Amino acid sequence: MLGRIHSLESFGTVDGPGIRFVVFLQGCPLRCLYCHNPDTWDPKQTGKYVLSPEELLTEVLRYKSFIAKGGVTVTGGEPLLQPEFLLEFFSLCKESGIHTALDTSGAIFTEAGQKVFDIVDLVLLDVKSIDADQHKKLTGVRIDNTLQSLNYLEEKNKPTWVRHVIVPGWTDDDLLLKRTADYLAPYRCIEKVELLPYHDMGARKYEQLGMEYRLENTSPLSKERLENARNIFRNVGLQVL
Template identity: 50%
Template structure:
């Protein structure tokens, strides 16, 4: 019997979740409850549309030429894609068989033997590290930081090309000592080839309201240019290239 995946949505020509033009698959379900999440409608593991691997692959193949020409591929994101590791493994195998590169966008919180197998097929991991201070991380996400750091260690052990993503939220993740600690920590990972600092935005605020969730960042502003450049400057001390 085919493995079934629950998918929130797909984006056929994404350009921000990895290199080149990408077919982006937003998987349903997430164990984190990030205060700044712009896709809270992906949290519920019982929602979404069911896909078989054949059904999803048929959609992906339609865009193969665009991905190949641009150096792109498929990105599995969410939600947390590794909650559905069996499905992601099957899709990753099929993508690689078609010569399509695979990126996994993850918080690094979920880990298992199946996840290890998924990572064997990953050309790129986009690892979202929400904060480096364990207390702040727990406040931001509702879960512990340690699993993410262990996941990061595993990418180094297996020499998996990894990009780090850090969402900058004024009053929440702008603790500069934590940013300095993370920048220093990342110096120890030669497999990290890029850092992306993503400015907080409120485009998903309406989803929280529609779902009846309490949105704690209602009065939070987007980071100004001075703060953004200060945080980028700290990350540059790691010696790892920054996006933009």
């Protein structure tokens, strides 16, 4: 079994606890307006690497001393497009005593994906928008599977960090932020919420790829609006990363 891997990062510090080896898998069914990795979308592209789970683990083990207090995070694209590869790779990581994390939109909810949820140590769940209509406009897909994934993680009491991007003109709205915080607050599996400010640093990549960047006129989120969002989430008892 081979995994289609877009790229590897050996010293990640923003994708889970500690210093982490980050694996970016190729392929994604979402078309988020603010995506800064549009080159990961096409699942038919092999990516930079085509590796077996064993070969990928060998690469990870080169950095084991550096990630001893962190671990491995697999992101994308959407990693759950390759669930069998994930399951085998995470199993090997656990045998080697390496902490594992999965960064996913939850947009693919299948039996194979549930097995990945079962084995991984931590899930970083990207909730794009809690409003169903806005979610479809923002990502191109329905929100249903993301919410089913969250419910499954709750059922399994799987440690979960929710990630939510605050986008001016979209999710940067006090009523919508409060609605999102209220929805998430009852979930016991959610250890932390990471609120991420929208930025336009990916726009140049679209230009290089000859693609239209549909948020071209959207300004980066201000520090004041980010802190406002953090306070809304803290006020319902959620721990904000």
